Amino acid sequence: MAKITYIEHNGVEHSVDVPAGKSVMQGAVDNNIPGIDADCGGECACATCHVYVDAAWLDRIGLPAAGSQEASMLSFAAVTQPDSRLSCQITVTDAMDGLVVRMPEGQH
């Protein structure tokens, strides 16, 4: 279990407990947190679960491998930054307790 804070683009924060083994995307969807659409349900096919990983966590979470499906999908996602990830590709571990992710202005 890890407490994860999702911050909407308008600044509204949602802190929820997400079980280890689920994805950061599922944590948002299970709690109906706005800002993560997850159209494809976690298949890395749509790039609508895009988040910015908080700077304090970026080293531990890491960036997608060059040439990976995630990196390819992100290459044209809405408003990407160097700290962009697809949250369906981040599997929650107990060590992620306290993780903060921010949502972009839009997913489409």
Add this chain to the structure above:
Amino acid sequence: MTQDSRQIVIAGAGHAGGSAAAMLRQFGWTGGITLLGEEPIPPYQRPPLSKAWLKGEATADSLALRPAKFYPDAAIDLRLETKVTSIDRTARTVTLSDGGTLAYDVLILATGARARKLPLEGADLDGVLELRSAADADRLKAALHPGAKLAVIGGGYIGLEAAASARALGAEATIIERESRVLARVACPILSDFFQNFHRARGVKIEVDVQVAALEGSQGSVAGVRLGDGRLVPCDAVLVGVGAVANDELAREAGLPCHNGVAVDLSARTEDPAIFAIGDCTSRPLPLYDRTGRLESVPNALEQAKQAASAICGKPAPTPEVPWFWSDQYDLRLQIAGMPFDATQIVVRGDVSGAKFALFHLTADGTVQAVEAVNAATEFMGGRRIIAKRKQLTRARIEDMSVSMQELAG
């Protein structure tokens, strides 16, 4: 949570209906929401049914759209094994299969589509299956043991995905297609050829240009598919995947215009301002292509759920999206952006024999209408942007891999 006395009734708890209920709460709806589902389980994702679920790689929990406790927590009255049987538009009430009546201020029809039936002798034999619901998938899964023989009638996406899953489970699969190629209605000939070769190389038998004469069985169970030319394809189970029919009868009986689906506008509203319709059951505007059509896809269900929830909650209408679709078979990821209306040329970018390529469909003036991408996510994502911008490209630039997708889309 409930403060507003207005009531929304959602008829159908599939991907569209379940998502609409959740979005209404996200968008601030504080009135009542009743979500009526015909199946015995809460809303779930259908795409994995032909893939991860068949192969035993998904659980009921991972399939669920939301955890079961979400619905009471969000004050959504989810009623399972219940369907709407009629609509009284004057009284603004619906009659339910359990005999009850519900009043609505807003009604959302999310009744989906059903598998097209084959009017064939033997179609009612045991072992003749379709694949729409989790219950259907469980029946198919039970039939797919090592060495089992599956006959698939119809070479569409459901049939191809099920055949790939069958091979992964050690079963034999024969696809029977009446057209001259698989995916004849939904993909171009280059893509059809590619998928046929890929499946055949993995042991799937594919029969094209054949009719099915009858399903034959013994002691009530199917044992073979009799083809029009007299040959018999022996099997232990048959999957019929020959398309889907919109469940638009409720709307039609209520006098709402339907043309192969309930006619809606870009707010997902029907002719009756109190009634919306979303997902597989609708015929909707395709603004990029200046026409209307029915789309059977998860992205369409979600887009229309968002259109309806936005209109109901007084939010601005979402920007229309480029229609898209995906299919996973073996280690192939097919992603399709757009629709190839009026396209006159197909340009290949990448390496078809290396299973990493994209097919660009262009009109005579070079406008990109659709991109079919196999293991080429950058081309798919870039293609969506190019199509949305109605950009024109030349064959030479698309084919030139030294020109990046960023440059093509820029």
